[in-house]
Amino acid sequence: MSDKVSLPPNHKRVISVTARLLEKELDDLENLILNDQHHLTKRIKKTLNPDQRKSIIEIIKKIRTENEEMFHKFDLDFEKLSEHQLMFGKVSYLITILSDSTSKGLKGYGALGQEESGILDNCMNDIISKFNDIESILTKETK
CATH class of the missing domain: 1.10.287 (Helix Hairpins)
Known part of the structure; x- marks a missing residue:
């Protein structure tokens, strides 16, 4: 990984939010593929075959890695909540x-x-x- 890149505060704030949203949506995509989606109020029909699932999970892992690298490269801020x-x-x-x-x-x-x-x-x-x-x-x- 290359050296850190300094962004202006407003840009850093926006990209920090983008990284957090990306992480959350990747969690949702992964959950959709890996877990049973039968709930009381919704049913999701499984339409992906095992090869598609495997390929998508591999791509999600790559995106997670890129998101993590971006997070560190730009020294982004993590959300602090209790x-x-x-x-x-x-x-x-x-x-x-x-x-x-x-x-x-x-x-x-x-x-x-x-x-x-x-x-x-x-x-x-x-x-x-x-x-x-x-x-x-x-x-x-x-x-």
Whole structure:
């Protein structure tokens, strides 16, 4: 690998984000190929043959290496986050989505019967309550 290349701060910031996004998307591509994709809410039909899978994984590995070399060559900045930040962000986002999916949040989509509203709200509120429990755990001091 050649010497480090100095980029202006704005360029360095953008390329740092590019490297992080590339890493994340490569993780997603690799996960798609290597892991079972049957979930409750989606099914992904396996359409790649074993040779295609192997070839793609090999290319992904090469791209990872190039991304790592670029990261070091330009002395890019890594993202500094804590588990708490990540968990709070995801939990808050999911609580918002769930709240918007209650009968009150869905009023703009048309009328919903009282019984259906009650059942829907109970489902959403039960899940929201569990996410609130996670928030409570996160706010307790760690030892």
